[in-house]
Amino acid sequence: MSERGRFLGAFLGVVALHCVAYEPGIEAEVRVAGAPATVAFYTGGGERVELEEAVLHIDGVELRRCETAWTLGSVARAHELELGNGPWRLDLAGGGTIDESLIPAPGRYCALVVHVDGRAFGSVSARLSGRMAGATMNESIADPFDLVIVLPAPLELDDPGDRPMLELRIDQRKLFDHEGTLAERLQRVATVSAR
Amino acid sequence: MRTLAIVGLLLLADASAAEACSTCTVGDPTITVVGVGQPYRNRVRLSAGARQRRERVGLGTERLELLEHRFELGVAWAATERWVLSAMLPLVQQRVxxxxxxxxxxxxxxxxxxxARVVLYRDRTLAPRHLLSGILGLELPTGTRVPERDDQVTYDLQTGSGSVDPIAGVLYSRFAAPHSVHAMAAVVVPTPGRYDVRGGTSGRALVRYQWQPRSVGLEVGVDGRIDGMDRVDGALDADSGGAILWLSAGGVARAGDDLVFRVVVSVPVVQSLRGGHREGVALLGTVVLDV
Incomplete structure (x- = not known):
């Protein structure tokens, strides 16, 4: 090959070359789950409950910054760029779980927020059905609402290697131990752990 | 006038030597880079440029930051004293x-x-003081298509537009050594591209003044750009388009007869770009060789 040919070959080789390298950044794994499914359980008052359905329609899971953790509505969704961010149908009675990977920006996070919204399914936001103390039970909430669960300690995320794991447990067995609307009781039985 | 006389004497004394010296052949000592020089038949110029720029896209916690380095290889050939054909190929390195x-x-x-640049008006053949040119061009979709990340879409941070983009403009140059001024206005009309995006029509203008008392000189300039909105899947993208104005300053130098260096720093002074687009300081270094 002539010198000109070699030069041309090398030049074309350089221009045809391309590459992409990706280094992951901060990622937070979030699991939303109920208590282990059981055929029946007893309330704190001793009443037998058989849950057929404890459905939550979830539109999104959000890690919320400390400075906006107590504001109403969706202010700082950390998962805005996340694919597969809802909607999900989670049946706590059936042992369902949601696993979500969030890609939050650096910051200090104080709460996990679950947006409960059934509109994407053309359904109610939350629904309970089954039998309680031998009687049929049906309870639902049509309007969207948020569950805001405060983290045990603020989550400081500032390094690309930060990979916190958050587990939100909504214990459906304790829903009948509290007074209030279904949304208020869901809020009271939800706990989060971080590691 | 003294410079002109010297150049004229040189031409008379040794035409072949004069042809070998681009400045002598042009009859003007002004240092020019590819695209704004005084053309003469069969003038061939090679250029290599390195450019760095920064850009931020998006607002708040959704902001992306781009650092881009471009290495541009170019060649320009004056087919006649009126027509100059040029090609430029960039290699791009980005960090997002x-x-x-x-x-x-x-x-x-x-x-x-x-x-393609065509000289529309030239007040005299040797050492022109006024040059008015028309510019026609095409940007070709040779840019590497960077795979979009499913979770972090960045179609507007590709290495190229992905479309054939015609360019038309006019360039006026005034040479009055040691002073020179270039003014250009151009419009780019993108066609539909491969990312289902059609870039907005873009108007660009620049004015550049150069003071070059010796073989080195200084330049200052103003660059402006007004971009129309992109269309994504046929719908206007409200996060695109806008206007930006740059101030630039730099230096030029000549080594020998045929080697030119240029370094420019551009600072965006007015930015009104939509969608949280913010441009940062840009640096440019160019080497041009007359062959």
């Missing part, structure tokens, strides 16, 4: 930082550019 501190590094080809 995502809101969650993830980083993507890309390397590949940018969009090549073909241009």
């Amino acid at each position: 930082r995502y809101p969650n501190l993830a980083e993507e590094r890309r390397f590949g080809l940018g969009d090549a550019e073909l241009r």
Whole structure:
């Protein structure tokens, strides 16, 4: 090959070359789950409950910054760029779980927020059905609402290697131990752990 | 006048030597880079440029940061004293930082550019004082297509537009050594591209003044750009387009007869770009060789 040919070959080789390298950044794994499914359980008052359905329609899971953790509505969704961010149908009675990977920006996070919204399914936001103390039970909430669960300690995320794991447990067995609307009781039985 | 006389004497004394010296053949000592020089038949210029720029896209926690380095290889050939044909091929290295501190590094080809410049008015053949040119060109979709990340879409941070983009403009140059001024206005009309995006029509203008008492000189300039909105899948993208104005300053130098260096720093002074687009300081270094 002539010198000109070699030069041309090398030049074309350089221009045809391309590459992409990706280094992951901060990622937070979030699991939303109920208590282990059981055929029946007893309330704190001793009443037998058989849950057929404890459905939550979830539109999104959000890690919320400390400075906006107590504001109403969706202010700082950390998962805005996340694919597969809802909607999900989670049946706590059936042992369902949601696993979500969030890609939050650096910051200090104080709460996990679950947006409960059934509109994407053309359904109610939350629904309970089954039998309680031998009687049929049906309870639902049509309007969207948020569950805001405060983290045990603020989550400081500032390094690309930060990979916190958050587990939100909504214990459906304790829903009948509290007074209030279904949304208020869901809020009271939800706990989060971080590691 | 003294410079002109010297150049004229040189031409008379040794035509072949004069032809070998671009400045002598042009009859003007002004240092020019590819695209604004005084053309003469069969003038061939090679250029290599390195450019760095920064850009931020998006607002708040969704902001992306781009650091881009372009290495541009160019060649310009004056087919006649009126027509200059040029081609430019960029190699692009980008670093994109995502809101969650993830980083993507890309390397590949940018969009090549073909241009034809025709001199519409020249007040005299040797050492022209006024040059008015028309510019026609095409940006070709040779840019490497960077795979979009499913979770972090960045179609507007590709290495090229992905479309054939015609360019038309006018360039006026005033040479009055040691002073020179270039003014250009151009419009780019993108066609539909491969990312289902049609870039908005873009108007660009620049004015550049150069003071060059010796073989080195200083330049200052103003660059402006007004971009129309992109269309994504046929719908206007409200996060695109806008206007930006740059101030630039730099220096030029000549080594020998045929080697030119240029370094420019551009600072955006007015930015009204939509969608949280913010441009940063840009640096440019160019070497031009007359062959």
